Structure formats: C-alpha cells, structure tokens
Amino acid sequence: MLTKTIEFKTKYGQKIKVHGIPVMKNDHPHWFTVNMRLRLYLGGLHKQGPGTYSFREYLKRTLKWSEFEKIYQSEELKNNA
Template sequence: MLCKSLEFKNVVGQKIKVIDIPVLAINNRYYFMIQVRLQIFVSYIYTHPQEKSCYSFRDYLKRKMNWSDFKDLFSAQEVENRA
C-alpha cells in the first residue's frame, strides 16, 4: 500500500504532521470514505490544538472503520512499477 503524509499549521501556529494516508485510485470502493474521513480528521486536528505534533491516519481509521474493511483496505497490493 502506498501512503502519503500531510504537513500544515493549526490555528495556533503549531506544525502538525499526518502520516499513513493511503493513496487510492478514484474507482476504488474506499476512495470516498477515505476522503471524507481524512477531511473530518484534519479539521478536528486543525481546530483542537494538542501537545502532539504527529498523528497517524492509519490508527485513526483503525478506530473508526469496520475491521474487515480496514483489513481489506490496507492489505491491497495495487502498487505498480515499484523501484
């Protein structure tokens, strides 16, 4: 599974990093769910400052998704042309 990360500053100017964001094709059945969950997660982190500066989106999904869907999402091997 190919993952990406996201860095931004929250309301108070603290630098935040979100890691383990899965990269999915638009026609993937989990694409919309992941986009919505990511938007909710980032907006929560942006407006609620905490001591933590690095968050794992994968851990967040583990708590919020059905286990069978989570397992299916992260066990998919769709990577092409690996270097």
C-alpha cells in the same frame, strides 16, 4: 499499499504532521470513505494542537476491521519485484 504524509501549520502557527494516509485512485471502492474520514480527522486535529498523528491508527479505531483490511491490503509482488 503506498501511504503519504501531510504536514501543515494551523492558523495559529502550530505544526501538525499526519502520516499513514493511503494513496488511492478516484475509482477505488473505498476512496470516498477514506476521503471523508480524512476531512473529519483533519478538522478535529486543529483543536488538539501540534504533534504527529497517525491516520492509520484513527481508521483502526473508527472503521470495521473488514473495511480497514480492504483499504490497507497490500498487493503481492511477483518475483520480489
């Protein structure tokens, strides 16, 4: 699973970094869930202040384990490629 990192500044100049965001296509069955959770998470971070946060850990705490595994499941590579 590919993940990405977002780094931004709040309107008060505080630097916030969020890592572990899964990269998905729009037709993925869990795209909507991840997108809405990310919006809620980023909205809450403005109140917490500067720092580095893990979106993956947030999803572990908020989603059912079966849903979390489906989102972060890794595809097996053939011939170690």
